Amino acid sequence: MITIEHLKKTFKKNKVEAVKDVSLEIHDGQIFALLGPNGAGKTTTMRMLSTLLEPTAGTIHYDGKLLEQSDVDIRRRIAFLTNEIRLDGQFTPDELADYYGHLYEMTKEQIEKNRDKLFDYFGISEFRDRRYETFSTGMKQKTSLAICLLHDPDTIIFDEPTNGLDILTQHLIEEYLQRLKAEGKCIILSTHILDLVGRLADRVGIIVDGRSVFCGTVEELPAAQGVNTLEEAFIKLYKENHEEKAIVGK
């Protein structure tokens, strides 16, 4: 379980307050969808969750243990996949699995076992000797996902996991996320696709202008806003909180 309390991030260089006050609760064995408009602070929050960035204030606890940027061991439990993350193009999926497996101090047997399972699932096995740079976008994304999950993490953070993928690949990834959820993993998704949230997520957190404005189950969200759909609830929350900021700004 991940507990985020009053998380804040101000970038030193331009003094931009990307995250002002975010508090969320993310449970194991569930898919948590992080929603918010562009520039709301979702990516910064996820970067802090993955230890890439250090919070200016506030805390993140993984199963009660305080997350610190310098704690390299906690990274063994986390996987973070964004569209910005790529793999070295000169290498084959086999070579990449070998490299990243060793970085996570896995044994050769563990690497082979996990690699074969993931490669088979994502249909990479027949391309395992081809260089990553020769792959299509979808195949690259699937390979990145497989490599990212190789060390069998407890917490999986995905930023726009199905962005730019064809329907078949999207379906494959969605199915795998469900499988991970069934295994008791904690999955955090950032997406703009509300349909995907409706299909996959158990709980949802909404961030507007760097502040968390909702954290609850998918069913609670429209009900709490007095509307029928997720989309309506999201827009309502956004308008309310964004307008508040505009008034304060005046």
Next chain:
Amino acid sequence: MRKKPSSVNKILHGMHQIFSHEMRKILKEKSLLFGFIVLPVIMLLMTVGISMLQPKETETVEAYRMYFYGLEIDSYNIGTMDDKDIWIEPVKDDPEEFMKSKRFNRCDVLVDYSDVHNVKIYYYESDDVSSYLKMSAESFVRQSYEEIYKDMFPDITFRPLSTEDIKQKDDTNRMIAMLLPYMLILPLTANIANFAGDTIAGDKARGTFYQVMLSPVPPISLIMGKILSVSLISLISSGVYIGCDVLGSRICESLGIKDAFGFAGVHVSTPQILLILLYAVLLCYLFANLGVLISLFCKDVNQAQTAQIPVTLLCTLASMMSMFRLGISPKSHYLIPVYNICLIFQDLLNARAKMGNMLMVALSLFVLAVSVLVVTLLSYKSEKVRI
């Protein structure tokens, strides 16, 4: 998972993984072939080509000179040898000062009369002319004992003269000593700018850096793994360049052409080679540290390579400045980064390197490299690097 390793093992394991991956990555790069094969072949052809363009007859020495210190004499010609005049000239500066002066370059023998009980003769043992003139100087000194000092100092007896080999007259080594810092630093800085630029800034641009940052590899392993791979590949690449020069010189020798860079007749002992290699490794490590630090703050290879230009220019300038050095440099010059290593390369090839200077340079390079590494590790945590 494996049994939990100790912190040191974890650092070494991570460093080994990053280092081997970086090496494999570099070796898979097609552009590497250009740096490792095409450019060295061009260098080889250039060495042969420049040598072929050299005039066959060279006249560099117009006269031979014997200098006397501590003796009231006027300049005069004492005869000729090989159709060249032999001149005797007085020196006002003491030998130590004189050896730093421009006049010293024209000196074949220096006779130090500051202590008449122990006259010293400095000469070049490896040079035939200097050795021959030393014998003339010895006769002169013996004669002066017999004819002058015997009357002035009745108790004086003839003593064996102390002679010292100043070991600098080997023209081939002198040429290489002058060129080596430049020939080594130029490809080294160029290679490091290329490889270090790609190692982090290139990874950032390709999006592969974050995946490693998110792994449990300690930052020191990540940084050191990259520095070591950049150092090794740059050192090998620079070695290939110099190897091509040597090969070019050998080709010139077999074709009966005098090679322009003077590699063919160079005399270096194994300890000299090992010491030069040791300093080249240190230099490489320092440059790689600087390269990785610059690369850490850049977003792509082009930006990193542009940011490396001032470093490359400064280092090249330092090596060029050392080419025009005359005589012996003061101790303080051995503290100027990069320039000091050029001086050591020259001293080593001229067989006049002093242990104190060597240690000072090695220590200063090491301290500088470690300081840059500390700055790199601190910078690794900064937001500019991570977003």
